[in-house]
Amino acid sequence: MHDSEIEFIAKHYRKGRFSIEAGWRRLDIAPSRKWRPFKIAAAITAAVVLTASAALLYHDYRMDSVAPAHEIPVDIDTRPAGTLSEVKVIDFENTPLPEVVERIKEVYGVDVSGVPADAAGYRLSLHYQGEADDLISVINDILGTDMKIEE
Numbered sequence: 729m730h731d732s733e734i735e736f737i738a739k740h741y742r743k744g745r746f747s748i749e750a751g752w753r754r755l756d757i758a759p760s761r762k763w764r765p766f767k768i769a770a771a772i773t774a775a776v777v778l779t780a781s782a783a784l785l786y787h788d789y790r791m792d793s794v795a796p797a798h799e800i801p802v803d804i805d806t807r808p809a810g811t812l813s814e815v816k817v818i819d820f821e822n823t824p825l826p827e828v829v830e831r832i833k834e835v836y837g838v839d840v841s842g843v844p845a846d847a848a849g850y851r852l853s854l855h856y857q858g859e860a861d862d863l864i865s866v867i868n869d870i871l872g873t874d875m876k877i878e879e
Contacts, residue, residue, distance in 0.1 A: 817857045825850035828867070829875075836860035839878040 737754050818835050820828055825847040829840045838860050844850065850871050856863050 754779075760850070809841055814860070815858055816860075818863065819856075820854045821853045822851050822853050824848050825852060825873075828852050832860065832863065836863075840864065840873040840875050841878045842873070 734817055767847065773793070775839065814836065816835055820831070823831075829843055829847070832838065850873070852867065852871065854870070856866065861877055864877055867873065868875055
């Protein structure tokens with residue numbers, strides 16, 4: 729800097745004269761402190777509303793995609809029953825164990841023994857294609873029971 733510039737600044741300088749805030753106010757751009765609480769409240773409200781909307785949409789979407797628990801109809805083979813080695817297809821969807829045993833009796837034409845006393849508390853979802861004795865074995869493994877086919 730030249731000496732003349734320093735002299736000019738020293739001569740015209742007054743404390744507070746070159747205030748940044750005053751300059752912004754003169755340009756009518758100064759931030760207003762009276763609106764700050766309202767801006768914060770509006771931002772919080774917007775965040776809460778958006779979060780609640782997202783939660784509702786997610787909940788509705790999840791409930792639409794979850795299928796209700798019900799039994800799937802089974803096509804029963806109408807061929808004459810009689811042997812344990814007959815391969816058939818059977819489906820259960822969240823079905824109580826007593827209904828499972830009845831369905832096995834219908835489809836395979838066999839009697840099942842060793843059904844637990846609290847059988848209504850057991851529920852089974854299973855798609856099975858095979859023989860009756862293997863089906864009972866699979867159900868025993870899944871549910872921890874000790875059922876057997878009566879001969």
